[in-house]
Amino acid sequence: MKTFSGVISDYRWLCAVLLVTLMGVLVFSSCISEAGEHSGGQGKQTTQQQDSVTTKPGHKEIGEASWYGSKFQGQETANGESFDQKDMTAAHPSLPMGTKAKVTNLENGKKVEVRINDRGPYAEGRVIDLSKAAAKKLDMKEGGTSQVKIETKSPQKKASADPPSKSK
Numbered sequence: 753m754k755t756f757s758g759v760i761s762d763y764r765w766l767c768a769v770l771l772v773t774l775m776g777v778l779v780f781s782s783c784i785s786e787a788g789e790h791s792g793g794q795g796k797q798t799t800q801q802q803d804s805v806t807t808k809p810g811h812k813e814i815g816e817a818s819w820y821g822s823k824f825q826g827q828e829t830a831n832g833e834s835f836d837q838k839d840m841t842a843a844h845p846s847l848p849m850g851t852k853a854k855v856t857n858l859e860n861g862k863k864v865e866v867r868i869n870d871r872g873p874y875a876e877g878r879v880i881d882l883s884k885a886a887a888k889k890l891d892m893k894e895g896g897t898s899q900v901k902i903e904t905k906s907p908q909k910k911a912s913a914d915p916p917s918k919s920k
Contacts, residue, residue, distance in 0.1 A: 810904070811847065815879030817855065817900040819887030820872075829870040837884040840864060843872030844880050844902075851904055855880065857890040858899040864889045 821837040829835050831849040847853065851868040864886050873881040880902055882890070892898045 811853075811902070813879055813902040814858070815900065815902075816877055816897050817857075817880045817882055817887075817890075817892070818873055818875060818878050818897045819882040819884055819892060821884035821887075831869045833869050835870070835883075839883055840866050840886050840889075841869045841883045842866040842880050842886060843870035844868045845871060845873075847904065853880075854903045855882065855886065855890065856901045856903070857892065858901055860891055862890045 824835045825837050827835050847868045849868055852865055854865050856863045866886050
């Protein structure tokens with residue numbers, strides 16, 4: 753027959769085991785959800801995943817844009833591509849990778865379409881980082897920033913790649 757102190761000891765041991773197990777489950781589930789989103793901090797996606805991305809319907813945003821160029825040339829972007837300052841690409845903090853966005857320079861009215869392939873900008877108060885080519889097309893000042901409007905279209909449904917089956 754167990755004494756009262758023996759029962760209390762078993763109860764404490766059981767509570768400790770349950771607490772450690774619960775903490776382990778919480779830490780593991782947190783790691784799983786972050787790994788799915790960030791994939792080691794890179795947020796890589798395959799080309800097929802990028803092509804099937806849906807964007808926020810009619811996303812519009814106004815703010816300060818900057819650009820990045822030769823310092824980042826060849827470095828890996830958040831979606832796994834090598835950055836090419838000559839491509840029409842951009843970094844945005846939340847738009848899905850692969851999103852096509854129309855960027856309008858509010859200072860001169862010039863427009864460009866870019867594809868989101870990176871995360872950023874990391875400078876406070878900025879809404880988008882453009883590649884050097886996109887900034888040049890917008891006639892942004894060398895080494896500067898411009899007020900821009902960012903717009904995305906509502907996603908369009910893609911036609912099925914499989915041809916309709918023919919019945920005989």
